[in-house]
Amino acid sequence: MLAGKALKNIFRRPHYGDDIILQMDAIGVGSLPIVVMIGFFSGAVIALQMSRALSQYGQVGKTGTLVSLTLVRELGPVLTAIMVAGRNSTGMASELGSMKVTEQIDAMRALGTDPIQKLVTPRLIATCVMLPLLTIIGDFVGMVGGFMIAKFVLSIESRQYWTSVWRALEWNDVTQGLLKPLVFALVVSLMGCYQGLKTTGGTQGVGRSTTQAMVLATVLIFVLDLLITDVFVSQGGS
Amino acid sequence: MPPETRTAVLRFENVTVSFDGDLALRDISFAAFEGESRIILGAAGSGKTVLLKTAMGLTKPESGKVFVFGQDISTLSEKRLFDIRGKIGMLFQESALFDSLNIEENVAYPLLNQPSIHCPKADVLPRVKQTLEFVELGGTLEKFPSELSGGMRRRAAIARAVVTEPPLQMYDSPTAGLDPITAHTIMALLIKERDVSQATTLLVTHRFQDGNLMANFRYNSEQGALEPARNGAQQKSRTTFMVMKEGRLIFESDQDAIESSNDPYITKFVKQRV
Numbered sequence: 001m002l003a004g005k006a007l008k009n010i011f012r013r014p015h016y017g018d019d020i021i022l023q024m025d026a027i028g029v030g031s032l033p034i035v036v037m038i039g040f041f042s043g044a045v046i047a048l049q050m051s052r053a054l055s056q057y058g059q060v061g062k063t064g065t066l067v068s069l070t071l072v073r074e075l076g077p078v079l080t081a082i083m084v085a086g087r088n089s090t091g092m093a094s095e096l097g098s099m100k101v102t103e104q105i106d107a108m109r110a111l112g113t114d115p116i117q118k119l120v121t122p123r124l125i126a127t128c129v130m131l132p133l134l135t136i137i138g139d140f141v142g143m144v145g146g147f148m149i150a151k152f153v154l155s156i157e158s159r160q161y162w163t164s165v166w167r168a169l170e171w172n173d174v175t176q177g178l179l180k181p182l183v184f185a186l187v188v189s190l191m192g193c194y195q196g197l198k199t200t201g202g203t204q205g206v207g208r209s210t211t212q213a214m215v216l217a218t219v220l221i222f223v224l225d226l227l228i229t230d231v232f233v234s235q236g237g238s
Numbered sequence: 239m240p241p242e243t244r245t246a247v248l249r250f251e252n253v254t255v256s257f258d259g260d261l262a263l264r265d266i267s268f269a270a271f272e273g274e275s276r277i278i279l280g281a282a283g284s285g286k287t288v289l290l291k292t293a294m295g296l297t298k299p300e301s302g303k304v305f306v307f308g309q310d311i312s313t314l315s316e317k318r319l320f321d322i323r324g325k326i327g328m329l330f331q332e333s334a335l336f337d338s339l340n341i342e343e344n345v346a347y348p349l350l351n352q353p354s355i356h357c358p359k360a361d362v363l364p365r366v367k368q369t370l371e372f373v374e375l376g377g378t379l380e381k382f383p384s385e386l387s388g389g390m391r392r393r394a395a396i397a398r399a400v401v402t403e404p405p406l407q408m409y410d411s412p413t414a415g416l417d418p419i420t421a422h423t424i425m426a427l428l429i430k431e432r433d434v435s436q437a438t439t440l441l442v443t444h445r446f447q448d449g450n451l452m453a454n455f456r457y458n459s460e461q462g463a464l465e466p467a468r469n470g471a472q473q474k475s476r477t478t479f480m481v482m483k484e485g486r487l488i489f490e491s492d493q494d495a496i497e498s499s500n501d502p503y504i505t506k507f508v509k510q511r512v
Contacts, residue, residue: 099336102332102334102337103330103331103332103334104334104335104336104337106291106296106330106334107328107330107334107335107336108336109296109316109323110294110296110323110326110328110330111323111347111348111351111352111398112320112323112324112348112351112352112353112354112355113351114316114317
């Protein structure tokens with residue numbers, strides 16, 4: 001229901017451009033440090049772990065391939081989405097929830113604005129734009145993290161590493177890696193807003209919705225991740 | 239003039255509202271006419287706030303009809319409701335100022351966002367300033383709601399409710415949680431607003447003295463203060479008291495009738511005066 005209304009509002013006036021920009025700043029720029037940190041360290045960890053497994057087959061040179069594939073297909077989108085869910089789904093749920101319990105949502109309707117148009121749609125648009133961008137950044141930083149390990153621990157040549165990273169990626173992986181964050185963005189923003197708007201029961205209720213938003217968004221991210229992966233794998237994309 | 243021939247500004251016809259099976263309003267019917275003041279008394283949880291929210295279309299009635307300015311709003315879509323809401327000013331119980339906006343932006347909000355109000359951009363700031371002067375809050379434009387005291391927040395919320403000069407004004411517990419002196423100044427402000435704008439006023443409160451002030455005092459624009467209404471009888475006939483209990487409307491009449499009522503629930507409100 002909320003999803004339908006919020007999506008319909010994307011194409012309907014009035015648009016609240018300022019709110020979209022504001023949300024983009026909060027979601028995108030605000031999440032950048034954590035996404036970079038998580039991306040870097042997960043890339044490094046994958047490289048380290050995989051090199052051990054690969055060394056049994058004498059294929060340590062393939063580290064770049066594995067880092068690249070796991071990041072772009074799986075860990076990049078999922079980890080970034082979970083970080084953003086943790087920062088922003090909860091933020092949205094508590095912000096909208098507080099507005100709900102202090103009658104600000106009612107006041108908004110009373111004063112002539114549709115709360116979905118004014119609050120939900122800008123958050124939805126901002127998340128849908130920022131999450132894929134953050135994922136790309138996270139993926140790239142992860143590759144750099146893997147590269148650090150590859151170069152200084154595994155002493156793989158940098159050219160070999162980057163070539164294997166690049167070669168590993170097919171169009172299928174890239175579409176998968178960009179479709180996922182888009183779907184997760186819907187989950188993250190709508191779950192946060194939905195939980196916020198249905199808050200009842202004072203400040204306690206706000207706490208409850210915040211927790212709910214995080215838990216449900218995370219679970220949904222993993223479930224949808226499995227579904228999307230299944231679709232792509234069954235389509236024969238290796 | 240008999241009331242039936244005038245068009246009611248607000249009319250409830252057998253309205254019932256429930257939340258998850260709990261009845262908040264049971265079969266409420268009444269009509270408020272132009273220029274009339276209505277005092278709605280009732281204990282906490284008796285349905286006073288729900289009544290106001292239903293009048294604004296914020297809550298949908300389960301059965302019955304709500305007419306605002308002659309139009310049945312119980313079936314209107316949210317979009318069509320905005321036109322009606324543009325004619326209603328509402329003060330929410332906890333003020334409900336947007337805490338991400340400063341006072342100026344809060345008061346300007348209905349002017350800029352209410353679709354039925356077409357206020358030229360250049361007029362917004364002067365009107366905001368004028369309304370804030372009216373509630374004696376000039377000079378707080380840049381402040382945020384959290385920086386103001388409870389009484390000042392209430393005033394800012396009143397300014398936001400009346401900035402569009404709506405012909406129907408509803409105040410939900412304007413004096414709740416305020417000290418007696420501040421409560422009195424807020425009531426004086428509402429009476430001033432009523433007498434200057436001649437708007438139909440609905441006042442929800444649990445204090446009989448608020449209703450008493452509304453019924454028997456008027457604003458003297460020369461002295462800038464309240465004074466007992468000179469022709470008290472005429473003023474009184476314009477003020478109607480309503481008492482709500484557990485979602486039912488159990489009393490509706492003028493001040494003399496409420497003061498002579500023997501109902502123990504009603505006398506509890508009347509006796510606690512000052």
